[in-house]
Amino acid sequence: MTSDSPATPVAADLDAPTTRAPKAPPLPFWRRLSLGRYTGVVVALIAVCVYLSITQDVFLTWGNFTNIVKANSVIFVLAMGATFVIISAGLDLSTASATTASAMILGLALQGGWGIVPSLLVTIAFALFLGFLNGAMITRLKISFLVVTLGTLSIYQSFALVVYNGSSITVFGRPGFNVLGDFVNHSIGPFPLLMVFDVLLLLVAGGVLRYTGFGRALFAVGSNPEAARLNGINVGRVVLIAYVLAGLAAGLASVVQVGRLTSASSQSDPTLLLTVVAAVLIGGTAYTGGEGGVFGTLIGVLFLGVIQNGLTLSNVSAFWQGTVSGVILIAAVGLGVLRDRGWSMRLRRGAPAPSKLPEPPGAERAAG
Amino acid sequence: MTPAPAPLLRLVGVTKRYPGVLALDRVDVTVQAGVVHALTGENGSGKSTTAKLIAGAIQPDGGHVEFDGERRTIATPAEALALGIVSISQELTLAPTLSVAENIFLGRLPRGRGGRVDWPKLNAQARAILEELDVHVDERRAVGELSVELQQEIEIARAVSSSARLLILDEATSSLSEAATARLLEVVEQERARGVAVLMITHRMPEIYSAATVASVLRDGRLVGEVPLPGTPEPELVRMMVGRELGDYYGKRRLSAGETVLEVDGLASADGQLKPSSLTLRRGEIVGVAGLVGSGKAELGLALGGAIPNVGSVSVLGAEVDLSTPRSAIAGGIGFVPDDRKRAALLPTRSVAENFSVAWAGQLTRRGILDVRGERRRVREAIERYGVVTASPASRITTLSGGNQQKVVLGRVFARGLDVYVLSEPTRGIDVGAKSEIYRLMQELAAQGAGIVIISSELPELLGIADRIVVFHRGEIRGEFDAAGLEEEALAHVAITGAPLEQAA
Structure with missing residues (x-):
């Protein structure tokens, strides 16, 4: 065999000190930029806003902006709840139905002459119960979230029809409604109360995700439930809370909705659920769970809202809005998937993780 | 020629x-x-x-x-x-x-x-x-x-x-x-x-x-x-x-075994893969667990970690430990690291920092609120302490090499400061340098008074790191050896046949 090629020629090399870097070099700037999952959507949103402000005089006015915010408040509130559920690697298909059912409870309470406080309390409690029902069936009975929430989608909608025989309940002028009407229509200075409410909700939801044990546990459960369980996280409880929070969001959304419509409608808006889920996904929350956040969701809601507003201002038929939203959803999520796949493929190809080794000196010479 | x-x-x-x-x-x-x-x-x-x-x-x-x-x-x-x-x-x-x-x-x-x-x-x-x-x-x-x-x-x-x-x-x-x-x-x-x-x-x-x-x-x-x-x-x-001398690869320390820290009495898994088994572990001791795939050695780890349904009695420092959930096992003082890093240990979509702190949730929260500053400090210390090579604590865990991922998985459990650690295949699929560092960490833990159970399919590893080795065969412990001077053949024979090697008389 090749007895003339022993290890001797490399002996000198072996004695050299190990050049294992104690710390890897900082990431190149383009990779740091791509760390935020919703960077692309923010850029697209800005581009759309610039285009609209050039072509539509009305677009860049405070009045138009507050209109966008008010018109999308129900979607925003529901999307906050949906973000928690989707981070847990689940999905709540019943969210629009739960909103309708809660709205009927609020409508009945107000119509029955209840004051605003007991009406709100009973509505929120009811909505929490609906979320708890979803969560309990998913975590205790171990039924798939798709099956459970598809079932309750139907059940909660049906409930909303049953309680008042399929009719809507007009609450305008009822004693309890005044406060609600003020909440939806009044402003603090230039800021509509609804906008203030949305911002507070955003801060609370963002704070819960980032600064609480529950938030951390939620991400862990969505990322790898078995790893979470082995590290002492009560996975069932975390998932249950996520669905209860989605229920809470449905309750809050129903309050906003009844306020804006001055009535409780017994029929869900058929596009509401899809818009909510689309907004969360466009905002960079992964449908596979374990990553995302409410600030991305805000961007997603704003993006869809601005597009809708732009189409209306441009006199494009409302029938086209679904097409546009759908294309945006697929494009935004698709781009994210492509980027992630690029990552994992590079890792699978067996390239040493980029952070492990500094570029060996003389790399250019090797090109020959 | x-x-x-x-x-x-x-x-x-x-x-x-x-x-x-x-x-x-x-x-x-x-x-x-x-x-x-x-x-x-x-x-x-x-x-x-x-x-x-x-x-x-x-x-x-x-x-x-x-x-x-x-x-x-x-x-x-x-x-x-x-x-x-x-x-x-x-x-x-x-x-x-x-x-x-x-x-x-x-x-x-x-x-x-x-x-x-x-x-x-x-x-x-x-x-x-x-x-x-x-x-x-x-x-x-x-x-x-x-x-x-x-x-x-x-x-x-x-x-x-x-x-x-x-x-x-x-x-x-x-x-x-x-x-x-x-x-x-x-x-x-x-x-x-x-x-x-x-x-x-x-x-x-x-x-x-x-x-x-x-x-x-x-x-x-x-x-x-x-x-x-x-x-x-x-x-x-x-x-x-x-590219360097590993010196004493396993870093043997002087064994100064103290009081009994873990007592396992008739522990069995509900699926029957692990039959009632008993074992004791003393402070400062590293016990190796050998056996073929399916011998029950993996189930011993899972049961001790509270990860699978089990029956039997286990106590740490004399106090009975509830092994019904991983949470209660940890509370009882047993830290478990599973063998399948990808499936059961990593949070693939999260950062290095969160992969550490997922194990410290109870220690880092006060009334549900996370101590962000404390977390940052502890993560920084842990990265240093366990020699994790990463661009930043905020890097995704999947950008790290297998050896560095494993250092995070082990480090987060080690940093809990428990009395007993049960490690299943702690060096599977990682390179020689990282292995050597992990052995060093285990030796340090033992020297500080923890008891360690290491479950491994690699006999040379067990012979190198453990003080005592038990061998599983068909769900039962069939042999127990002092690791000093032990030959691989003796272990392999018990693992395969279930009976000790005949002494050459």
């Missing part, structure tokens, strides 16, 4: 560059027909990149490839197959819903009239191959229903049944039991005798020494040297791989 025949395959100065990394730097490898050639090195040294290059999965950026003495490119995996280059890799490439026979003959199913698949012929041929390999499985079963180990054997059957001229084993034994590994090495020897060239990619020393006659060692993408085997002693080979 005899003039060497033209090599089957020659890599001449091949270079492969990835963004920011030089994966291969002017590497020369020559593989002869009828020779088992080991390609070895730490993880990230370029072994797998080399294999992929030969198998046509990737193209070199510099240098060239010669096959049969002719310079040529291997542009696609199909082209490599046509040349007779067959790979068995650590990642399975089987179609789970197809039958065993279909998988073995995938892409070359025997055809009857009109292009119909000739099922009887297919099944008969598959059975013949399986019998030759001593694999007992119904060739009509779907591959997805089989254990990972059997799937690996199907993959091997597929490789040897195709008329290979160059067989690449890319960490092919990583999910095989010792018996199956031995069988594979037999197959390799048969193939070699037929004149097949074998390129064996692994960092498992016993396999290299039992099968290969020449080894090429890679480090940081460069060829360190080519040495004859078994003429080169193991420490020399390891030194070439890691």
Whole structure:
């Protein structure tokens, strides 16, 4: 065999000190930029806003902006709840139905002459119960979230029809409604109360995700439930809370909705659920769970809202809005998937993780 | 002596560059027909990149490839197959819903009239191959229903049944039991005798020494040297791989075993894989657990970690521990690290920092509110303490090498400051340098008074690190040994037969 090629020629090399870097070099700037999952959507949103402000005089006015915010408040509130559920690697298909059912409870309470406080309390409690029902069936009975929430989608909608025989309940002028009407229509200075409410909700939801044990546990459960369980996280409880929070969001959304419509409608808006889920996904929350956040969701809601507003201002038929939203959803999520796949493929190809080794000196010479 | 025949395959100065990394730097490898050639090195040294290059999965950026003495490119995996280059890799490439026979003959199913698949012929041929390999499985079963180990054997059957001229084993034994590994090495020897060239990619020393006659060692993408085997002693080979003396690899400390810290009395798993077993562990002691796949040793770890339903009585420092959930096991003072890093330990979408702090939730929250500053400090300390190489604590855990991921997984449990640690295959799939660091950490923990149970399929590892070794066979402890002066054979004999080696009287 090749007895003339022993290890001797490399002996000198072996004695050299190990050049294992104690710390890897900082990431190149383009990779740091791509760390935020919703960077692309923010850029697209800005581009759309610039285009609209050039072509539509009305677009860049405070009045138009507050209109966008008010018109999308129900979607925003529901999307906050949906973000928690989707981070847990689940999905709540019943969210629009739960909103309708809660709205009927609020409508009945107000119509029955209840004051605003007991009406709100009973509505929120009811909505929490609906979320708890979803969560309990998913975590205790171990039924798939798709099956459970598809079932309750139907059940909660049906409930909303049953309680008042399929009719809507007009609450305008009822004693309890005044406060609600003020909440939806009044402003603090230039800021509509609804906008203030949305911002507070955003801060609370963002704070819960980032600064609480529950938030951390939620991400862990969505990322790898078995790893979470082995590290002492009560996975069932975390998932249950996520669905209860989605229920809470449905309750809050129903309050906003009844306020804006001055009535409780017994029929869900058929596009509401899809818009909510689309907004969360466009905002960079992964449908596979374990990553995302409410600030991305805000961007997603704003993006869809601005597009809708732009189409209306441009006199494009409302029938086209679904097409546009759908294309945006697929494009935004698709781009994210492509980027992630690029990552994992590079890792699978067996390239040493980029952070492990500094570029060996003389790399250019090797090109020959 | 005899003039060497033209090599089957020659890599001449091949270079492969990835963004920011030089994966291969002017590497020369020559593989002869009828020779088992080991390609070895730490993880990230370029072994797998080399294999992929030969198998046509990737193209070199510099240098060239010669096959049969002719310079040529291997542009696609199909082209490599046509040349007779067959790979068995650590990642399975089987179609789970197809039958065993279909998988073995995938892409070359025997055809009857009109292009119909000739099922009887297919099944008969598959059975013949399986019998030759001593694999007992119904060739009509779907591959997805089989254990990972059997799937690996199907993959091997597929490789040897195709008329290979160059067989690449890319960490092919990583999910095989010792018996199956031995069988594979037999197959390799048969193939070699037929004149097949074998390129064996692994960092498992016993396999290299039992099968290969020449080894090429890679480090940081460069060829360190080519040495004859078994003429080169193991420490020399390891030194070439890691580029430094590992010194006392396992870092043996003086054993000063103290009071009993863990008492396991009749612990059994509900699925029957682990029969009632008893064990005691003292402060400062490292106990190794050996056994074949399916012997119950993995279930011992899972049961102690509260990860699977179990019965029996376990106490830590005299206090009974509730093993009904992982949470209660941790509360009782037992820290468990599972064997499957990807499936059960990593949070793949989260940062290095969160992968650490997921284990410290209880210690880092006050009334549900996270102590963000405390978390940042502890993560920084842990990265330093456990030698994790990462660009930043905010980097995704999946950007780290396997060894660094494992340091996070172990470090987060070690940092809890518990009395007992149960580690299942703590060094599986990581390189020699990281292994050595992990052994050092274990020794330090033990020196500080913790008791450690290490469950491992690698006997040399157990002999090196443990003070005492128990051996499982069919769900029960069949042997208990003092590790000092113990031979591998004695352990292996109990693991395989369930009875101690007869003393030569």
